[in-house]
Amino acid sequence: MIIESSGISLVERVKEYRRYGTLFLFLAIRDIRLRYRQTFLGLLWSVLQPLVPMVIFTLVFSRLLRPETDGVPYYLFALGGLTPWMFFANSINAAGATFVQNANLLNKVYFPRAIMPAAAIAAYVLDWLIATIILSIFLTRAGYSPSLVWLCLPLIIVFAAIVAVGVGVAVASLSAVYRDVKHALPFVVQVWMYATPVVYPIKLVSKRLQWVLAMNPMTGVVEATRACLFGLGVDWPLLSISMASALLILAAATALFHKVEADLAERV
Amino acid sequence: MKTIAVQGVSKEFLFTRQRLESRNIRDLIHWRHQKPASAAPTFLALDEINFEAHAGEVIGILGRNGAGKSTLLKVLSRILRPTKGRIELNGRVGSLLEVGSGFHPELTGRENVFLNAAILGMTKREIYGKLDQIVDFAGITTHLDEPVKTYSSGMYLRLAFAVAAHIEPEILLIDEVLAVGDAEFQKKSMKRIEEIGTQRQTVLFVSHNMQAIMRLCSRALLLDRGKVVASGPVPDVVAAYLQIDGGHRGERHYPDGPYAPGSHVARLRGIRVRSCEGQTLSTVSIGEKFGIEMQFEVMSAGSTLYPTLSLYNEWGTEVFLSTDVTTEWHGRPRPAGWYTVTAWVPPNLLREGLLNVTAAIYSFQPYFIHFKESDVVSFQTVESSDGINARGNFIGYIGGVVRPLLDWTVHYEAIRTDSRAPRE
Numbered sequence: 098m099i100i101e102s103s104g105i106s107l108v109e110r111v112k113e114y115r116r117y118g119t120l121f122l123f124l125a126i127r128d129i130r131l132r133y134r135q136t137f138l139g140l141l142w143s144v145l146q147p148l149v150p151m152v153i154f155t156l157v158f159s160r161l162l163r164p165e166t167d168g169v170p171y172y173l174f175a176l177g178g179l180t181p182w183m184f185f186a187n188s189i190n191a192a193g194a195t196f197v198q199n200a201n202l203l204n205k206v207y208f209p210r211a212i213m214p215a216a217a218i219a220a221y222v223l224d225w226l227i228a229t230i231i232l233s234i235f236l237t238r239a240g241y242s243p244s245l246v247w248l249c250l251p252l253i254i255v256f257a258a259i260v261a262v263g264v265g266v267a268v269a270s271l272s273a274v275y276r277d278v279k280h281a282l283p284f285v286v287q288v289w290m291y292a293t294p295v296v297y298p299i300k301l302v303s304k305r306l307q308w309v310l311a312m313n314p315m316t317g318v319v320e321a322t323r324a325c326l327f328g329l330g331v332d333w334p335l336l337s338i339s340m341a342s343a344l345l346i347l348a349a350a351t352a353l354f355h356k357v358e359a360d361l362a363e364r365v
Numbered sequence: 366m367k368t369i370a371v372q373g374v375s376k377e378f379l380f381t382r383q384r385l386e387s388r389n390i391r392d393l394i395h396w397r398h399q400k401p402a403s404a405a406p407t408f409l410a411l412d413e414i415n416f417e418a419h420a421g422e423v424i425g426i427l428g429r430n431g432a433g434k435s436t437l438l439k440v441l442s443r444i445l446r447p448t449k450g451r452i453e454l455n456g457r458v459g460s461l462l463e464v465g466s467g468f469h470p471e472l473t474g475r476e477n478v479f480l481n482a483a484i485l486g487m488t489k490r491e492i493y494g495k496l497d498q499i500v501d502f503a504g505i506t507t508h509l510d511e512p513v514k515t516y517s518s519g520m521y522l523r524l525a526f527a528v529a530a531h532i533e534p535e536i537l538l539i540d541e542v543l544a545v546g547d548a549e550f551q552k553k554s555m556k557r558i559e560e561i562g563t564q565r566q567t568v569l570f571v572s573h574n575m576q577a578i579m580r581l582c583s584r585a586l587l588l589d590r591g592k593v594v595a596s597g598p599v600p601d602v603v604a605a606y607l608q609i610d611g612g613h614r615g616e617r618h619y620p621d622g623p624y625a626p627g628s629h630v631a632r633l634r635g636i637r638v639r640s641c642e643g644q645t646l647s648t649v650s651i652g653e654k655f656g657i658e659m660q661f662e663v664m665s666a667g668s669t670l671y672p673t674l675s676l677y678n679e680w681g682t683e684v685f686l687s688t689d690v691t692t693e694w695h696g697r698p699r700p701a702g703w704y705t706v707t708a709w710v711p712p713n714l715l716r717e718g719l720l721n722v723t724a725a726i727y728s729f730q731p732y733f734i735h736f737k738e739s740d741v742v743s744f745q746t747v748e749s750s751d752g753i754n755a756r757g758n759f760i761g762y763i764g765g766v767v768r769p770l771l772d773w774t775v776h777y778e779a780i781r782t783d784s785r786a787p788r789e
Contacts, residue, residue: 098453098454098455099451099452099453100443100446100447100451100452100453100454101447101450101451101452102446102447102448102449102450104446105443116486116488117483117486118488119483119487119488119489119492120483120484120486122483122489123479123480123483124480124483127469127472127476127480130472130476131469131471131472134471135471201466202466202467202484203444204444205444205466205467206442206444206460206466206467206484206485207442207443207444207458207460208484208486359446360445360446362439362444362445363378363445
């Protein structure tokens, strides 16, 4: 392996990330084990997290605004959006803090740095899975019969995870340089949620402007989840825009991370 | 087989705190107004380092604090990136820069072993294969499934070292980790490093401990201000290490009388640290007697003068102050002339470190300071590697201002097996 001021070659980097697969797995397991250790409700929290906002939004939206949700009961509609959204919001919150929180470790041991935010995100897949199982129970009770299309959900969570890795790594890298990021993140996440059709249908926006909303990749994630759950048609052009934008974010985050990584240990 | 080739490697740090601390939004706004980076003062922690290492070599890295030893290991382990130069590594690199990094108090011993081993670069299969050995080495079998926050600090460190000692990369970097645990555990750790050295691995070993370096290493490098200043067989490099005086010196003279520190009565003319044979020293072995010699001139007769010498350690603590009570001149008025006084320091009194000498001459009745020169000379004390010393078998850091070799006595009583013994 050759190390120069620009780091190591791309081939070496890829090999290295593969070699540290064990660390990725163990970090994710650690995060899961620690998250609800010494809590009374334990994993139940991953269920409550989307359920509580679902109740609130159902009370507010379905009573006051009565949005058009393609015949889907509003509480199911909201839960279908909140489940992937909670995964994303929790993921970027956790991933974004990894570099600064582990400053000491970064100064003592070398391992491919991006493993930390990636593992933090992987740890939330379990929460998503539990929330999704609860969601499917709600669906069957409401008269939806379990369908094979639901098997697309894992693909959608991969899509969501790609978005989360892009944003999470970018946030983690930026926080290493600007501590402001930590304070700004909660607002950004809040605004981002309302910029995503999580608790309202995308049809609330006129057809001509929907592509603007789709440039937010989480729009694609949320819409695809609902299409899959309720057996609605997929708006492929919109989904493609979201996917392209997810890849763009990932590429930009990689470039940013690469820049910060050079002296990460000195910065955090 | 060549495992490490370092070619012209430099590492530069920006001296300003700005780079090291994170920026805030104000800096972002003023970004354009910032001075060009070249204007910022920098610090060259490593300056054109070149060296090679081969499989099976255990190389000691010596140097004073700030010489660049830790930076070198961090660059080799890729925690820091070199500013310049090229490093070729053939094989996996494992580093033991600090044991227990990444331990989490809420996780159990077993969970921590897994996580820590993975952080150090082991794969799942390797960890499963080594788990028993690690647990055995640490000697904590019964507590393995309890959270490490319930461990004593000794158990915690033993477990952490055990994990680290069982990574088997081709290149192993070790930075002063031997200061862990009790003497017995240290012996085990040393033995483990010796084993690693014979397993065709390359080990780079940073330590201030000459004994450990001499015992473990086949070759040594000496760093001084970021440069490799000596390299080769351990005894030669250790000797070179003891000779660099890092800016301090064991001798100072004041040839021009009028400029020498002093009063119209007495002036300081020279001071040095000397061996029993009369050689001037800048490095003193703790196990040997040495003297601090002060020469002063008395210009007008009749004053009672108290020459005093005091030693200050690197933390600025006064180790002792001494005056000439054992001489016939003590408390007597002195005639004019030149005096050479020597305070003899017995063996096995000081600890290793840097010592600064303050020389002064006082008069009482009336109280007067003729001169008081702080840090007039300084010298380094080192642990001798042979003979009896207060360190004994212990390899790690020993605290304290002094380290005298005290007489110990032991009163031993065997456990009695009568009625007072605890019931089974």
